[in-house]
Amino acid sequence: MGFFSTLSSIFGVGKKSCNIVVVGLDNAGKSTILNALRSEDTRVSQVVPTVGMTVTTFSGTGVNFSAFDMSGQGKYRNLWDAYYAKAEGIMFVVDSTDRLRLSVARDELWMILDHKDCKKVPLLILSNKSDRPDSLPVGEVSNLLGLDLMRNRPWTIQQTSAINGNGLPHSLEWLSKNIKEYMNGESS
Amino acid sequence: MIYWSISISPMQSIFQMSLLPAPGARWMSALSDDELRLNTNANCVSFVDTQADGDIKLIVADLGTSRYEMKLKTPTNTIGVAAGSTLFIYKALKPFYKYDLKPIELLPAEQAAWIRYWSDGHHIDHLVRNLEMAADEASFAEMSTLSQAIVMGSDEDREQLIAKVANMKERMPVNKSQMTCVASIKRSPESLVDVCAIGCENGDIQFVDTQAFQMLASVNIKSPVVFILTTGHYDVDFKVFASTRAGTIYLIQREHLGKDREPRKIATLPKRIVAIKMFAKILAVATDDCKITYYDFRGKRLKEIRTNQRIIGLETFNYEPRQYSTLLVAFQREIYMYNENSLVDVLKIDSQSDIKWIKFGAFGREEAALIIGTKSGGIIVKLFRRTAQLTDMAEIHAPKLAHNYKLNIPRRTKLYQDQTQRERDNPVHMHQMYQRDLFLLRWLVSQQFALMTTKALSTVSTSSSEAVDISVDVNGFGPTFRLTVRLSSGTPTPLTDMWLSFIYKKESFKLSDALIPVALLTPQLHRDFVVTMVDKASGNYAITCKKLYLQFMEKELNTQSNDGKTYEIKDQLDPVSIKLNHEKFTRSFGIAVQTEGNLPKIYGIPKMHKNPIKFRFITGAHDSTLKPLSIELQKILRFLHGHFRRYCYSITGHNKINRFFSIQNTFRVVQQLNTVKNKRSEIFCADFSSLFTNLPHNVVKEKLYYLIDLMFKNAGHFYTYTILVEAISPEKGLSSDIKIYLCRKDRRNPIVTAIITMPLSEMSLLD
Numbered sequence: 008m009g010f011f012s013t014l015s016s017i018f019g020v021g022k023k024s025c026n027i028v029v030v031g032l033d034n035a036g037k038s039t040i041l042n043a044l045r046s047e048d049t050r051v052s053q054v055v056p057t058v059g060m061t062v063t064t065f066s067g068t069g070v071n072f073s074a075f076d077m078s079g080q081g082k083y084r085n086l087w088d089a090y091y092a093k094a095e096g097i098m099f100v101v102d103s104t105d106r107l108r109l110s111v112a113r114d115e116l117w118m119i120l121d122h123k124d125c126k127k128v129p130l131l132i133l134s135n136k137s138d139r140p141d142s143l144p145v146g147e148v149s150n151l152l153g154l155d156l157m158r159n160r161p162w163t164i165q166q167t168s169a170i171n172g173n174g175l176p177h178s179l180e181w182l183s184k185n186i187k188e189y190m191n192g193e194s195s
Numbered sequence: 196m197i198y199w200s201i202s203i204s205p206m207q208s209i210f211q212m213s214l215l216p217a218p219g220a221r222w223m224s225a226l227s228d229d230e231l232r233l234n235t236n237a238n239c240v241s242f243v244d245t246q247a248d249g250d251i252k253l254i255v256a257d258l259g260t261s262r263y264e265m266k267l268k269t270p271t272n273t274i275g276v277a278a279g280s281t282l283f284i285y286k287a288l289k290p291f292y293k294y295d296l297k298p299i300e301l302l303p304a305e306q307a308a309w310i311r312y313w314s315d316g317h318h319i320d321h322l323v324r325n326l327e328m329a330a331d332e333a334s335f336a337e338m339s340t341l342s343q344a345i346v347m348g349s350d351e352d353r354e355q356l357i358a359k360v361a362n363m364k365e366r367m368p369v370n371k372s373q374m375t376c377v378a379s380i381k382r383s384p385e386s387l388v389d390v391c392a393i394g395c396e397n398g399d400i401q402f403v404d405t406q407a408f409q410m411l412a413s414v415n416i417k418s419p420v421v422f423i424l425t426t427g428h429y430d431v432d433f434k435v436f437a438s439t440r441a442g443t444i445y446l447i448q449r450e451h452l453g454k455d456r457e458p459r460k461i462a463t464l465p466k467r468i469v470a471i472k473m474f475a476k477i478l479a480v481a482t483d484d485c486k487i488t489y490y491d492f493r494g495k496r497l498k499e500i501r502t503n504q505r506i507i508g509l510e511t512f513n514y515e516p517r518q519y520s521t522l523l524v525a526f527q528r529e530i531y532m533y534n535e536n537s538l539v540d541v542l543k544i545d546s547q548s549d550i551k552w553i554k555f556g557a558f559g560r561e562e563a564a565l566i567i568g569t570k571s572g573g574i575i576v577k578l579f580r581r582t583a584q585l586t587d588m589a590e591i592h593a594p595k596l597a598h599n600y601k602l603n604i605p606r607r608t609k610l611y612q613d614q615t616q617r618e619r620d621n622p623v624h625m626h627q628m629y630q631r632d633l634f635l636l637r638w639l640v641s642q643q644f645a646l647m648t649t650k651a652l653s654t655v656s657t658s659s660s661e662a663v664d665i666s667v668d669v670n671g672f673g674p675t676f677r678l679t680v681r682l683s684s685g686t687p688t689p690l691t692d693m694w695l696s697f698i699y700k701k702e703s704f705k706l707s708d709a710l711i712p713v714a715l716l717t718p719q720l721h722r723d724f725v726v727t728m729v730d731k732a733s734g735n736y737a738i739t740c741k742k743l744y745l746q747f748m749e750k751e752l753n754t755q756s757n758d759g760k761t762y763e764i765k766d767q768l769d770p771v772s773i774k775l776n777h778e779k780f781t782r783s784f785g786i787a788v789q790t791e792g793n794l795p796k797i798y799g800i801p802k803m804h805k806n807p808i809k810f811r812f813i814t815g816a817h818d819s820t821l822k823p824l825s826i827e828l829q830k831i832l833r834f835l836h837g838h839f840r841r842y843c844y845s846i847t848g849h850n851k852i853n854r855f856f857s858i859q860n861t862f863r864v865v866q867q868l869n870t871v872k873n874k875r876s877e878i879f880c881a882d883f884s885s886l887f888t889n890l891p892h893n894v895v896k897e898k899l900y901y902l903i904d905l906m907f908k909n910a911g912h913f914y915t916y917t918i919l920v921e922a923i924s925p926e927k928g929l930s931s932d933i934k935i936y937l938c939r940k941d942r943r944n945p946i947v948t949a950i951i952t953m954p955l956s957e958m959s960l961l962d
Contacts, residue, residue, distance in 0.1 A: 034560055081562065081581055082516060107559045110225040111578055118582065 024071040025186050027149040028090045030119065031100035032112050033079035036135040039169035040100060041065070041076050044179065060090075061081060067183035074098070084115065096131065096186045101152065103134040103142040103166070109151045116152055120160075130162040131178055131184035138168040161185045221540050221583035222565065227575040235568065240554045251557045253566060275391065275405075280371040282393065282403070294408045296395065299370045304329030305338050309360070309367055319353055337397075339370035380425040380433050390429040394420030400437055400447060402429065409588040412452040416445045422471045424478075434480060434492060436461075438468050444480070446494070461494025470509035475535060481506040486531070487524060500533060502526070510555045514563050519585055523565070524552045530567070531584070539585045546575055589603045658864040707743075730802040730811045737801045747799060752776060781820050788820075795819040 029037045038054045041063045059076040064073050073089050077083070091097075097119065101112050116132075119125055134148040145166040149155070154164060163181055167174035201824075240863070276283040284292040301309075308325035326346050330338055335346075345356050360368050364445050372395040379389040380402075390411065391403045396419045402411045411429075418439035418936040427433030435447040442464040466482040473479070478490040479495065485505060489497040502524065510523040512532060527549045532540035544550060548569035558564030563579035605611050618625060680695065695711040725744045743827045745768060749755045754772045775807050778788045795818045799810035816822050 032560075040923065085580060105559065106559060107225050107564075108578075110223050111561065114223050114580060 022066065022071050023135065023187065023190060024073065025095040025190065026073050026075065026090075026093050027096040027098055027180075027182070027186070028075045028077065028087070028094040029098045029100065030077050030087050030115070031079050031133075032102065032105075032108055032115065033081070034105070035079055035100040035102040035112075036169045037079060037098075037100045038076055040133060040135065040167065040175065041074055043169050043172055043175055046075075056080070059136065060086060067179045070183045070186055072096075072182075073168045087119065088122060088124065090123055091119070091126075094126075094128060095190060096129045096182055097125075098131045098182070100135050101148060102136055102144075103148050103177060104136050104139045109143075109148065113152045120157070127189075129158045129182065130157075130160055131182050131187055132162065132164040133167045133168055133174070134179060135167050136162060137166045137173060138170050161189070208339075208881075217805075221585070222542055222577040223580055224545075224559075225564070225576040225578045227546065228573050235552065239570065240566065251559060253554075253558055272368050273426070275377065277374040277377045277393065280305070280373055282374065282377070282391070283802065284405075292408055294403060296371050296374065296393075296399075296401070297410070299397065301339060301367065301370055302329055302333050302337060304332045305342055306367065308342075312357075313366055319350070319357070322357075323353070337370075337676070339368040340640060341368035359633075362857070372399060375420050376423045378423045378425045378435075380427065380429045383428050383430040386428075386430075392423055392425055392435055394423045396420075396441070400435065402452070405589075408847055414451055414458055416443075416447075416458055418443065424471060424473050426473060436473070438470065438471055438480075442466065442468055442482075444468075444471070444478070444490075444494070456859060457747050462488075462490055462496070464488070469506050472509040472511045472522060474511040474513070477522075477535060479509055479522050479533075481509050481524065487534070495670050498535075502531070504529075507550055510553045510563075510565075512555050514579060516562075516581075517584070519586065523553060523555060525567075530565070534585070537899075540577050542577065544569075544575060546573060547571065548573060551591070602863075663814055727798065727800045730800045731804060734927075737803065739801060744799065751799070751812050752797075753780075786820055793818050 029041060031037050033056065038057050038061070042050055042054055044065045045063060046065065048130055057076055059078055060083075061076045062073055063076055064071065066072065075094070077087050077090065094121045099119070101109065105112075120130075129189075132149075132152065132154065134143070134145045136142050137145075143151075145164055152164075154162065163178075165174050165178040165181070169175070169177060243619040250554075262604075266547050276285065280296040281935045283290060284293075284294065300872055305326060308322060308329055311325060312322040315321070323346060326338070326342050329342075330346065335343065341360055342797070343358055345353050348356065360366060363369060364660040374393050376394040377397055378392045378394075380392060382388050382390055389405050391405050393399075393401045393403060394581050396402065398415045398417045398419060399413055399414065400420060400423065401413045403409065404411050416437055416439060418441050419823040420437050421440050422438045424436040425433065426435075429449075432449050436444055437447060437458075438444045443460055444462045446459040446461045447458045450456060462480070464480060466484045466486075469481040469483050471478065471480050471896070476492060478492065478882060480490065482487045482488070482556075483505065485502045487500040487502065487506065487509070489499070491497055494781065504526040507527065512521045512523050513520065514520075519534075521532050521539060524531045524533060527543055530542040530544070530550070531538055532542070534612045546567075546569050547572035550567055551570045552568040554566045554568075556564065558566065558576065563577050563899070565579070566575065567575040569575065617751055697706055697708075727737050727739065746755075747770060754768065754776050777794055781788050796815040797812055799812045802809050802811055816825065819825075
């Protein structure tokens with residue numbers, strides 16, 4: 008790393024920017040998580056169900072993210088496909104209290120991963136709503152999503168709570184690191 | 196509207212998940228729980244958004260395991276529970292309102308009977324008689340349930356029932372009908388309020404307003420209502436289909452209310468109705484003769500589907516995003532999905548138990564969930580996949596409709612016309628030609644097959660110390676073949692840790708198993724075993740290799756064959772050679788051969804105490820050639836033995852010395868020893884190294900001849916034979932002699948002394 012790049016990284020000028028796609032079932036907490044990741048002055052007080060999609064920007068360590076917050080409602084899920092091609096990371100949010108629909112989440116997750124546009128980008132799975140007493144442990148969510156079958160892409164599962172912010176900094180750090188690696192690998 | 200209810204939110208259920216659904220799968224398994232122990236049916240299950248938060252709950256009315264165990268756990272929001280003649284309304288978990296069916300007027304005769312009873316001295320007999328007359332007059336079914344019970348019940352029951360009536364208002368039984376089914380109709384397109392349609396046992400269908408709980412209208416179809424289906428809006432226009440227990444379906448519309456117009460009878464089914472559902476403007480009726488009949492709303496029969504299994508239930512499948520409206524049909528282990536024309540999906544359940552009920556609707560936040568209740572009380576939740584398509588499923592089970600076939604008609608060319616002309620001119624000849632060709636083809640095929648089966652591939656073993664015979668058969672005509680590989684070892688030592696490996700071109704073949712571990716290859720042994728007892732050790736069993744057993748048996752029967760192949764597995768001895776051998780052997784003794792009948796049974800038990808192990812062979816006397824002879828011999832010996840014993844007893848009387856020891860078993864020995872008065876300090880034991888079978892037969896025969904001769908030569912005289920046995924120096928003799936003295940009773944001196952070489956244990960033969 009040269010002098011200028013070190014300098015620029017200190018001032019945050021030369022930060023890389025990347026696109027991530029945030030998907031998951033409806034009511035999983037995607038918009039709430041993104042709201043919590045934003046800087047405090049840009050946060051909204053009330054999160055409403057997303058219609059179609061919204062774009063949110065926030066910054067991680069060394070990376071500026073533009074997150075495509077996709078609506079998780081059944082009728083909008085077919086819009087997800089259009090954004091895989093330009094995404095450099097996937098954030099998949101699961102409601103860890105919704106046991107019934109974990110199978111649906113799994114189905115949707117594997118549909119994403121099997122999609123032809125989906126590259127070997129880092130995959131961050133957030134087992135959200137961990138503050139709720141009826142939430143499933145992260146290991147169980149991992150099993151139920153069939154993550155042990157996943158090969159050939161960097162992935163992690165993180166227990167989070169968008170309400171109190173638990174697990175979010177760690178997730179962001181992982182995502183920044185892996186996306187940087189992915190982008191370096193792509194460019195070289 | 197829902198009835199008895201407990202709430203099963205997904206959070207409370209234990210769940211299992213199967214693997215990822217296959218790409219073409221239409222359903223995914225969400226939850227399944229076999230341990231819920233629900234006792235319910237499709238009528239008592241419903242989906243309700245209890246908290247109005249979009250999270251829809253499944254409400255299950257649990258009937259409990261017996262009558263008195265009915266559970267009533269209610270979630271929030273309004274739930275109606277129909278029980279008996281009352282509709283209970285629950286709002287926010289609390290009982291809110293109780294809607295009672297209006298009592299029906301008592302039959303005049305019944306009423307009179309009761310008035311008479313109370314006024315006229317409480318005669319139960321009179322009451323029963325009057326009630327019976329009332330029943331004859333009108334109908335038994337129309338009487339109040341209490342009166343019915345009094346007529347039917349025993350004397351004790353009657354008293355109790357009358358006491359019940361005495362507590363009632365005006366001391367009269369109340370005749371209330373029972374609710375049988377409930378459905379709801381929206382009041383108007385904008386309204387959130389429902390109207391409740393209640394079907395009753397007496398044929399009433401009552402429309403009840405759910406705000407004020409007032410009966411808005413009532414229609415009677417004169418027969419118990421079993422199923423009720425609603426569509427439309429109460430204030431605008433609606434259709435209510437009600438089916439009676441007798442199998443008639445009525446249509447009730449707005450114009451039938453409050454007027455004289457009778458509800459329209461739209462269909463009558465010959466068999467019992469299992470379920471009725473509506474989908475896509477079709478009324479589907481399942482009957483218990485495995486048929487589903489489609490009617491349109493005016494009662495026109497559209498189509499009939501025959502199934503090969505008993506129908507358990509029907510359910511409507513509506514999937515808004517794709518505009519699917521189909522019918523789900525539950526069978527014992529499967530759920531079929533039909534659209535208007537054909538079968539579109541088959542869902543098999545993987546539960547241990549059979550299906551009892553199914554319910555489809557929005558569940559949780561999923562809009563298409565199918566809940567399957569099993570007989571064991573478990574539930575299975577299946578969710579319809581977002582990407583699933585129903586249209587592309589080919590017809591697998593049901594035959595296509597005739598008009599759907601597109602016939603492949605060739606164009607009217609010259610060639611086609613010539614051909615058809617030829618077919619018309621000489622059909623017999625063409626048919627014969629066809630049959631001949633078919634026969635030739637079959638013949639060729641069987642010839643090739645026979646050739647293939649006989650042509651086994653020859654194999655060579657590389658090392659002589661590990662000689663293994665391998666034979667390979669190829670069966671089948673392809674593309675799939677069956678290879679049958681037979682391995683047999685020719686080495687004396689067992690071969691272990693071997694693998695059967697196939698080396699082949701991967702691009703040409705696909706083998707089910709390329710590497711097969713071979714179990715222990717033991718050449719000398721047989722793959723089967725013979726389980727026998729062990730000689731001289733009762734309670735122990737020997738498991739002998741069948742080959743070894745057969746070898747010993749052959750040796751014993753003198754039927755060894757030397758042409759045996761090592762890899763040939765012998766399963767049984769050759770019965771012909773045994774028979775021949777037997778005949779030869781018996782002829783050599785000059786005994787007539789019995790050609791009919793079986794040979795005696797033989798078996799061998801191994802002598803494990805010998806080294807090398809040999810077999811003791813035991814033959815049944817039945818069917819034996821020597822049996823008549825042995826019977827005769829037995830008679831003679833018994834005769835001798837009797838004389839001998841009597842003699843010994845008589846001399847015991849003289850000198851008090853017991854000379855007769857015939858020992859049957861060890862217990863007798865001990866018994867005998869106990870009777871001895873003057874016990875010596877030591878007991879002498881003797882063993883015999885050779886058994887009686889080793890006695891020279893000539894000697895035995897000679898002695899016996901002598902004895903028999905002596906005994907029967909002068910038959911007719913009065914004499915008694917007695918035999919005295921003495922053991923002489925048993926430690927010396929390999930075979931011990933038995934001296935037999937013959938003497939007359941009147942003369943004390945022995946006249947003949949016979950010496951027979953016998954071990955002492957032989958004495959048991961005389962016994």
